[in-house]
Amino acid sequence: MLFDDPVFASRLLTLLTLSFHIIYATIGVGVPLFIMIAHWLGIKKNDYHYIMMAKRWARGYLVTVAVGVVTGTIIGLQLSLLWPNFMELAGNIIALPLFMEVFAFFFEAIFLGIYSYTWDRFDQRKHFLLLIPVAIGAGCSALFITIVNSFMNAPQGFDLVDGQLVNANPLLAMFTAAMPTKVSHVLATAYMTAAFMLAAIAAYKLIKGSNHAYHKKALHMTMKIGLVFSIATALIGDFSGKYLAEYQPEKLAVAEWHFETEEAAPLLMYGILDENQEVKYAIKIPFALSILAHGNPTSEVIGLDQFPEEETAPLVTHYFFDLMVTIGVFMIVLALVYWLGTRLSWSFVKANWFRWLIVLGGPLSFLAIEAGWWMAEVGRQPWILRGIMTVDQAATSSDYVGLMFILFAALYLVLGIGTIVVLRRIFKNNPVDLELKRYEAKQGGEEK
Secondary structure, X not given: OOOOOHHHHHHHHHHHHHHHHHHHHHHHHHHHHHHHHHHHHHHHHOOHHHHHHHHHHHHHXXXXXXXXXXXXXHHHHHHHHHOHHHHHHHHHHHHHHHHHHXXXXXXXXXXXXXXXXXXXXXXXXXXXHOHHHHHHHHHHHHHHHXXXXXXXXXXXXXXXXXXXXXXXXXXXXXXXOOHHHHHHHHHHXXXXXXXXXXXXXXXXXXXXXXXXXXXXXXXXXXHHXXXXXXXXXXXXXXXXXXXHHHHOHHHHHHHOOOOOOEEOOOXXXXXXXXXXOOEEXXXXXXXXXXXXXXXXXXXXXXXXXXXXXXXXXXXXXXXXXXXXXXXXXXXXXXHHHHHHHHXXXXXXXXXXXXXXXXXXXXXXXXXXXXXXXXXXXXXXXXXXXXXXXXXXXXXXXXXXXXXXXXXXXXXXXXHHHHHHHXXXXXXXOXXXXXXXXXXXXXXXXXXX
C-alpha cells in the first residue's frame, strides 16, 4: 500500500514527520522556561550551580533547535506537497498563523543566540533579561501552530460558496472554540515533559555515582515544577473532555469506546474488542465518562450510534487515550511521592530504584506526548478540515509518496542519531565538575 496508495502513503509520511518533529517541538517550547527559572534562581540565591544549569541547558537546547528548524521546515513543505487540495482551499486562512509562527521562532532564535554567545559580557541580571523574549517566542510559536490545528478541528471565520472558502476573516478563524483547550494543553504538556526530561538526566547522573550538589538541585527543581505542570495537564485534560463532548462528541465516543448513547456513562480503560465489537477485559469506572463530558455523574453522553460509520475515526484511538492517561497519572504519582518524600525525609526517594523510575519518566513523558497527538489526529479522521474536506479529498495523487517516505525516514534516522552523538560529545567533553572548577579558578584569579 505504501507504493500503490498515495493517500495511505501521505498519511503515513505525515504521521512519521509529526511524530519525529513533536520531540524537538516539545523541547523547543518547554526547555526555555527551565533555562529562565534556573538562571533566575541562580541570581536570587547567589548560587552558581543554577547559573551553570542555565548555561548547560542552553548549550544543549541550541542543538535541538537546529534540528527542530529542519523538521519544522519539512512539515511546511509536506503540507503543500502531500495535501495540495487542502492548502488550495484553506491556505489563505491559515497563512496568518503560519507566518506568525515563523516570526515567533525567529524572535526566539535571535535572543537565544545573543544569550548563548554573551556569557561573561553582561552581569547576570542583564543577561537574564535576554531569556524573557526567548521563553515568550517559544510559547508564541506553540500558540500559533496549535491555532492552525485548532482551525482544522473547528473551522470558522469564512463563508463556504461553491466549495470555496470566501470572505475569510483570519482573526476569527484563529480564535476557534478548540483553541483555548488545545493551546493550554500543548503548553502544559511541553513544560511537564521538559521538566521530567531534565529530571531524568539528573537522576541518571546520581545513579551513576555523581554525588554533586548540582545534580541534586537540578533534580529537586525539575521534579517540583514537573508536579505542578502534570497536575495542570490533568485539569486541562478534563476541560478538553468537556470541549469534545460539546463540539466533537464522535471523537470522544471513539476514544472511550462509547458505542451507545446513555446516561450515567462509565469510562472504559484498556480492554479489547471482539469480532462483534463487544468490549472485553476493560476496567469500567462508573459515572466517570459523564463527569468527564459534562461534570454531572448522571448526564447523557452521546455514543457512536448517533453518527454514520464513515464519519467516525478508527477505534484504535482508544488505546492512544489509555496510554496518554496512564502515563500522565503515573507521572503525577511519581512527582507527588518525590515531593512528599523530600519534605518528610523518606529515605527511599534517594534510592537507586526510585531514581530509575524518574529516569524512566523522561521517555515515558515523550511517549505520552506522542500518544496525545496520535489521539488528536487519528481521532479527527476522516476529516482534514472537519465537516468540509476529508483526508482522501485533500491528498496528492502522486505516485512517488512511498519513495518520499523511505527517504524522509532515512533523514530522520540520521538527524536523530546525529542529535544524540552531538549532545553526548558536548557534555562528555565539558562535565559539570570541570566547568565548576574553571569557574572557581576564574573567580580566584579575579579576587587576586
